[in-house]
Each structure stands twice: as C-alpha cells, then as structure tokens.
Amino acid sequence: MTALKIAGVPEHFNLPWHLCIEQGKFAGVGLDVEWTDVPEGTGKLCQMLRDGSTDIAVILTEGIIKDIAAGNESKIVQVYVGSPLIWGIHVAAGPNHRSLQDLQDGKVAISRYGSGSHLMAIVNAKQQGWDTTALRFEVINTLDGAVEALSTGKADYFMWERFMTKPIVDAGVFRRVGDCPTPWPCFVIAVRNEVLETHADEIGTLLDSINQMTTGFKDLPDIDHILAERYNQQTEDIREWLKLTEWSQKTLDSNTFEKVQDQLFELKIIEKKAAFETAAG
Known part of the structure; x- marks a missing residue:
C-alpha cells in the first residue's frame, strides 16, 4: 500500500473524496489515502504543500497558480471542478x-x-x-x-x-x-513535485479512482439528501448547487492557466509569471 496525504476544504465539492475512502475505492487499488480537512482554505493548503504536511491538495485554481509563481514546488495535475466558484x-x-x-x-x-x-x-x-x-x-x-x-x-x-x-x-x-x-474553473488537484517524481504511477491511479467517482457523482442515489445532511444545507439549495457544478476529469490547459496568471499579474497579485510546463501537466 502506498500512503498518500490529501488535504482540502470541508465543503460539499469534496464529498467524492470521502466516498472513495469510505467505500474502499482507493484501498482497492493499493492506496492508503489520508484526508485532512482544512477550514482555513487555500492559503493554508499552499503552506501545507510547501512544508510537506500534505502530498496533494484540492485547491482553488487562482490560489495555487499564485503560489507556484511565488516558488511553491508543486504541479497542477488536473482540474477537479470545471465550473466557476x-x-x-x-x-x-x-x-x-x-x-x-x-x-x-x-x-x-x-x-x-x-x-x-x-x-x-x-x-x-x-x-x-x-x-x-x-x-x-x-x-x-x-x-x-x-x-x-x-x-x-x-x-x-x-x-x-x-x-x-x-x-x-x-x-x-x-x-x-x-x-x-470566478472567470475560470474553480478547483484543481495539485501535487508536490517530490511526490510526483517518486509516485507518478500511484498519482495516476489515484486520479483514475476519483475521476470514476466524480463522473457519476450526480447520479448517485439520494446524493442531494446525503450532501444536505453532511454539510448542513437545505436539500433545495443542494439541488440548485448541483445544477451549477460540473466536476472535471481533464488536465488544465495552457490557455486557462495563462488567463488566470494574466489576471493575477494585472492586479499585481503576482510579480512574475510561472512557465506553464513547470506549473501543470
């Protein structure tokens, strides 16, 4: 079993990860996945990638692009939620x-x-x-x-x-x-470069598993009620949210990456831009 530490916000977007863990989807393909809820959000998640307290982060697109441009040695391996936040x-x-x-x-x-x-x-x-x-x-x-x-x-x-x-x-x-x-896909999956170099195959297996879950997530029986109960929401609000939310199984394309970077640079949030090849793939 390969142990992987994953962190993300305690929000309804991330229920697919919890279901994969609870249903043994990761364990069934040889992965011991440990999830950490991070209510502080993207800034804390960037710090955790930097200090090695997590291997993988499910993180806001603009936040991780900003931090990679500032020297975070991680890479965006996939878009997780393709719709705006x-x-x-x-x-x-x-x-x-x-x-x-x-x-x-x-x-x-x-x-x-x-x-x-x-x-x-x-x-x-x-x-x-x-x-x-x-x-x-x-x-x-x-x-x-x-x-x-x-x-x-x-x-x-x-x-x-x-x-x-x-x-x-x-x-x-x-x-x-x-x-x-947001004028771009809202969540991506980022992995520390060190983990990518040593566990590339396992990261691929992890992505295959979560993508299988997100592909059929909206069709799961009673998923609206499950989400409402777990995240203290009204069922009608969850149904509206599900209509607006689209999970993704695709990599981040260079046009989207540059669109986000250009916006951050224009707003003086970043001082220099990162090369797409070093930031995503």
Whole structure:
C-alpha cells in the first residue's frame, strides 16, 4: 500500500473524496489515502504543500497558480471542478451596508493572505471599478472567524462560497449583497513535485479512482439528501448547487492557466509569471 496525504476544504465539492475512502475505492487499488480537512482554505493548503504536511491538495485554481509563481514546488495535475466558484459577498445582517456599492471603502475579512477570499476580493474590486490598492484586510482564519469579525464590526464584508455560507444567511447572521463568480474553473488537484517524481504511477491511479467517482457523482442515489445532511444545507439549495457544478476529469490547459496568471499579474497579485510546463501537466 502506498500512503498518500490529501488535504482540502470541508465543503460539499469534496464529498467524492470521502466516498472513495469510505467505500474502499482507493484501498482497492493499493492506496492508503489520508484526508485532512482544512477550514482555513487555500492559503493554508499552499503552506501545507510547501512544508510537506500534505502530498496533494484540492485547491482553488487562482490560489495555487499564485503560489507556484511565488516558488511553491508543486504541479497542477488536473482540474477537479470545471465550473466557476460562486463567491457570495456577505455583510452582517442589520441596517448598514445595504448594497455592494456601500462596501467600496470597507474592510474585507479574509481567511489569510493568498487565500481565495483575499484574491477574489481584489478581483471583485477591479470588476466594480474600485481602487484595488486601497483595499484593507482583516485576517479571520475560518468561517467562524468571519462571523465574529462582521458581527463586531472588525470587518465590513466577507467573500466565501455562496452555498456554504447560505445557512448563516438563512439564520439571519449574514446578508448576501452580491455574487462574484470566478472567470475560470474553480478547483484543481495539485501535487508536490517530490511526490510526483517518486509516485507518478500511484498519482495516476489515484486520479483514475476519483475521476470514476466524480463522473457519476450526480447520479448517485439520494446524493442531494446525503450532501444536505453532511454539510448542513437545505436539500433545495443542494439541488440548485448541483445544477451549477460540473466536476472535471481533464488536465488544465495552457490557455486557462495563462488567463488566470494574466489576471493575477494585472492586479499585481503576482510579480512574475510561472512557465506553464513547470506549473501543470
């Protein structure tokens, strides 16, 4: 058995990985897969790839491309979710910040620098015509931290995946004032170069297994109810999310890679670009 450590966010996108583990799909092909939930998100996942505490990360596309350009010795081996991520723009429920335009001078809650919540706040600001260099940030680490920061006024708004935050909106804690979909596939699978060099065949076997699961994932019996129960969602919300979400079994193409890099470079999120050949394949 080859042991592989995988990390990702504790969100509904990643249920296929858990099902593969629980149903023995990986063990059946000689892989001992250990999954770690990382509620802090992409910034922490990049750190884990760098320090070797995970071998593989299921990670936001823009976040890992940024970190590879900054020297993370990992490679994107495949697109995992090919549809955009719909980032909800959230404020504390209450009389303030009635619209997106009210947030131009507000402080943004982010899980950490380099995270999706950080990068997409800059993307959103550019789309709104705001001065991206004037953005101010409050690091809150997790979704619970965001609730505390918005509720106490430490930050004015927070961007996170729309459906995972909907229970907080439904509970009257957050209000969503807008959406900001990513203009690219949202999740990719990244592997440390060292692991790729020593376990290339095993990584291929792992991808075959997860791709078999994601190909038929939407057709699994009662998958809407299973997702709703596991991730504290309303079944009707899960059904809407499933309609909008498409898993991928394809590698990342150079055009998409350059599109993301060009956007990050234009926004001054990265200072130099990485070569596609060293970053993906």
